[in-house]
Amino acid sequence: MKAVIFEEHGPVSNLKVADIPAPEPAAGEALVRVRAVALNGFDPMILAKIPGINTPLPMIPGGDISGEVAGFGPGTDAGEFAVGTRVLIDPLIRGKGVFGETVRGGACEYVTVPVTNLVRVPDAVSFEDAAALPIAYGTAYRMIRERGKVLAGEKVLVLGATGGVGVCSVQLAKLAGAEVAAATSSAAKAEQLRAIGVDHVINVAEEDFVKSTQALWGKPRVFDEGGGADVVVNFVGGDDWARALRCVKRGGRMLTCGATNGYDPKTDIRFIWSFEISVVGSNCWTRGDLVALLDLVADGSLKPQISSLRPLEELPTSLQDMIDRTVFGKAVLRVA
Structure with a gap:
């Protein structure tokens, strides 16, 4: 089968299109014909090498996978699934890790996966939109809806708002009826944020996000609940962690699901x-989160933001876009 692989850690030039044997499903597994795969923030890091992460080589990138069931391992109880069923794959395989990180990913024509990791894709949802969801949108859904419980009328500040998790956090907060301020360092991405409904854009290349947030919603007061943000979404960490606390109102919440600028x-x-x-932590997603996201896409409430849609062979270009920080939302590849 055709696949994009790297045999050694290093630069994007280490990626190549190769012809490798298709996997064979074991008992309890399904064989899935991949139709779309999406990249995530960890893909460039895995390629470069993350200390302490045991990446199998040769490695196939891509953690978000959608496609069709093509078969089952011997003696497998397929349950609700049959050959031809349109499916999304829950990327977290218990005991093995995540597709594209410690398990070979989906930038190929076929993958095998435990049947328990299959999620049915509604007919109204395209393979490309489905593939945009699991890791980034699933993480954001759990943080905003399940852990953070963002409500209508609340004031929400999203830091690092233009990647997959950030864009979905904005979308879900707006869907809940919140007033949203979003931070970016790019004038072009500021316009993209406005296009998806952000109420206030803070360009951190030109202004201090603490001062701008306090100018918008007032300065938090110890004995007054009127000033500040109800919720600050902060998965950037680093030097902005302590500063972001100055934006949170009395009795407010800081939500975090990562630390892209330092843990x-x-x-x-x-x-x-x-x-x-x-301070509310949130980690990964559940199967129920993925089902809920698919339902929101199916009924038109949510549209995944796809920054680029390219053929599989152009994965290196999409990965370089991620390194160059030009992606707004998700980079998706079609697998013909």
Whole structure:
């Protein structure tokens, strides 16, 4: 089968299109004909090598996979699924890890997966939109809906708002009826944020997000719940972690699902106790989260933001776009 692989860690030039044997499903597994695959923030990092992550080589990138069931392993109880069923793959395989990270990914024609990781795709959802969902949109859904419980009328600040998780956080907060401010360092991406309904765009290349947030919603006060954001979505961490606490209102929430700019920042716990701030962590997604997202896409409530849609062979171009930070939302590849 055709696949995009790398045999050694390093630059994008290490990626190549190869003809490799198709996998054979074992008992309890399905063989899936891949129709679309999406990239995530960890794909460039896996290619470059993440210390402590055991990446099998040769490696196939791509954690978000949609396609059709092409067969089953011997003796497999297929349950609700049959050959030809349109499916999305839950990328987290218990005991093995995540597709594209510690399990060979979906930038190829066929993958095998436990039947328990299959999620039926509604007819109204394209393979491309389905593939845009699992890792980034699933993570954002759990953080915004299940853990953060963002409500109508709340004021929400999203830092790092233009990647997959950030864009979906904006979309879900707006869908909940919140007033949303979003931070970016790009004038072009600022316009894209406005196009998906952001109420206030903060260009951090030109302005301080703390001062801008306080100018929008007031300065938080210890004994007054009127000023500040109800919710700050902060998965960037780093130097912005402590500063972001200055944006949260008394009794507000800081939501986090990652630390793209550093996991061990200095903090100022005086803000946490003085303003009674809740710091809410969120990790990954559940099968129910993926089903809920597919339903939102199917009924037209949510449209995944696809930054680029290219043939599989052009995966290196899409990966370079991610490294260059020109992607807004998701980079998706079609597998013919």
